Amino acid sequence: MENYTSFLRLPSPTTSANSSISLSINGNSHSLSDFEGIKGNGFLGLMTGEEMNADTGLKEHKNPDQGKSFAGSAQYEVLKFSKKKGEKKVRKTRYAFQTRSHVDILDDGYRWRKYGQKAVKNNKFPRSYYRCTHQGCDVKKQVQRLTKDEAVVVTTYEGMHSHPIEKSTDNFENILSQMQIYPAF
DNA sequence: CGCCTTTGACCCGCGC
DNA sequence: GCGCGGGTCAAAGGCG
Numbered sequence: 671m672e673n674y675t676s677f678l679r680l681p682s683p684t685t686s687a688n689s690s691i692s693l694s695i696n697g698n699s700h701s702l703s704d705f706e707g708i709k710g711n712g713f714l715g716l717m718t719g720e721e722m723n724a725d726t727g728l729k730e731h732k733n734p735d736q737g738k739s740f741a742g743s744a745q746y747e748v749l750k751f752s753k754k755k756g757e758k759k760v761r762k763t764r765y766a767f768q769t770r771s772h773v774d775i776l777d778d779g780y781r782w783r784k785y786g787q788k789a790v791k792n793n794k795f796p797r798s799y800y801r802c803t804h805q806g807c808d809v810k811k812q813v814q815r816l817t818k819d820e821a822v823v824v825t826t827y828e829g830m831h832s833h834p835i836e837k838s839t840d841n842f843e844n845i846l847s848q849m850q851i852y853p854a855f
Numbered sequence: 856c857g858c859c860t861t862t863g864a865c866c867c868g869c870g871c
Numbered sequence: 872g873c874g875c876g877g878g879t880c881a882a883a884g885g886c887g
Contacts, residue, residue, distance in 0.1 A: 783858080783860085785878095785879065785880075786861095786862090786879055786880080787860090788879095790876090797878095799878070803858085812878095
């Protein structure tokens with residue numbers, strides 16, 4: 671997605687447990703409308719089969735035993751400079767989702783290999799780092815639970831899968847795979 | 856046996 | 872320069 675003119679930063683994940691992340695995308699044609707559409711219809715439509723029951727009013731849905739429920743999402747771009755000298759900046763798009771779940775591992779249909787875990791400041795829960803194991807696919811995700819609301823799991827995806835989903839599950843990542851509207855970098 | 860997790864070390868950017 | 876915080880590496884071990 672080269673055309674984004676603005677990007678949304680999550681509230682600093684180490685200092686804020688704000689559970690209502692606003693979504694502000696003003697990219698090209700499909701950013702906002704499609705994203706919202708999928709979120710409002712596709713996401714929830716399919717999530718209901720899995721006890722998904724929250725949209726933006728996540729705070730009122732405080733029921734960890736319900737399993738997973740979609741809580742919120744955000745997208746933002748990350749500007750990075752390559753470590754190598756003389757390389758241009760690498761732009762990555764990250765999608766952050768908040769999910770109410772009593773389990774950290776949200777099986778989203780892709781195969782992930784954990785490659786790290788770090789303690790996060792001001793957060794008593796560690797953050798886990800996963801990488802997609804599909805060859806040539808360097809999609810990463812971070813999973814982190816909030817101190818202020820232990821029922822909330824924040825999953826941050828970085829990059830996009832350039833391959834089909836590997837398991838036929840009907841959870842939200844399956845839908846994510848269908849909303850690959852942006853070209854891979 | 857292959858794939859995965861665990862875990863400390865390492866690296867890097869940034870602020871002081 | 873140094874320390875801190877975040878991100879990654881890689882060796883070692885676990886498990887099906």
